[in-house]
Amino acid sequence: KAGVTQTPRYLIKTRGQQVTLSCSPISGHRSVSWYQQTPGQGLQFLFEYFSETQRNKGNFPGRFSGRQFSNSRSEMNVSTLELGDSALYLCASSDTRTGRPSGYGYTFGSGTRLTVV
Amino acid sequence: KQEVTQIPAALSVPEGENLVLNCSFTDSAIYNLQWFRQDPGKGLTSLLLIQSSQREQTSGRLNASLDKSSGRSTLYIAASQPGDSATYLCAVPQGGKLIFGQGTELSVKP
Numbered sequence: 604k605a606g607v608t609q610t611p612r613y614l615i616k617t618r619g620q621q622v623t624l625s626c627s628p629i630s631g632h633r634s635v636s637w638y639q640q641t642p643g644q645g646l647q648f649l650f651e652y653f654s655e656t657q658r659n660k661g662n663f664p665g666r667f668s669g670r671q672f673s674n675s676r677s678e679m680n681v682s683t684l685e686l687g688d689s690a691l692y693l694c695a696s697s698d699t700r701t702g703r704p705s706g707y708g709y710t711f712g713s714g715t716r717l718t719v720v
Numbered sequence: 721k722q723e724v725t726q727i728p729a730a731l732s733v734p735e736g737e738n739l740v741l742n743c744s745f746t747d748s749a750i751y752n753l754q755w756f757r758q759d760p761g762k763g764l765t766s767l768l769l770i771q772s773s774q775r776e777q778t779s780g781r782l783n784a785s786l787d788k789s790s791g792r793s794t795l796y797i798a799a800s801q802p803g804d805s806a807t808y809l810c811a812v813p814q815g816g817k818l819i820f821g822q823g824t825e826l827s828v829k830p
Binding site for chain 2: 607609636638645646648649653658661667673691693694699705706707708709710712713714716
């Protein structure tokens with residue numbers, strides 16, 4: 604069974620630009636969640652999508668947005684990039700159902716390293 | 721609000737030593753607890769998942785225990801090797817997301 608695929612692996616962008624990251628979950632998983640990891644803040648939850656609907660959202664500004672397609676693939680978009688957006692962005696896939704966590708846990712992708720200059 | 725804490729933040733041991741990493745959580749009403757490993761600049765690799773009804777899970781040289789009543793989990797690594805050097809994170813699901821500890825950075829010296 605293929606794992607969680609994140610593309611691209613590395614990105615360098617300039618302040619003010621926008622960026623789109625992609626995540627393909629494990630086949631059959633309908634939940635995709637996104638996390639930002641920085642040395643100072645650790646892992647912070649961005650949002651979760653389930654069956655094309657945003658189900659949960661973390662405390663990030665509106666510049667951070669996402670969507671999920673009918674095949675469960677998800678994209679995350681950051682507009683008007685700031686230096687502080689430089690981070691490792693991780694996507695996680697799970698087979699969670701409505702109202703309860705997955706009994707099989709979460710599987711993470713390898714991440715996208717975003718550098719804003 | 722669930723909070724997860726990991727102690728110590730960093731640990732350095734000689735090769736061959738047995739070691740214990742600690743994880744504590746404030747809300748004992750957890751569904752399960754997951755241990756991950758992260759190598760520098762990489763994603764998270766799931767090591768062990770313990771359901772709330774379980775006390776232990778084992779995989780090779782790794783053994784994770786769970787004591788919900790005291791809000792604690794431990795990850796035991798037997799006969800440590802330099803390849804075990806990484807950051808170890810524990811996490812519990814809540815509100816559709818994982819709540820992570822800050823991690824323990826482990827260094828195993830040859």
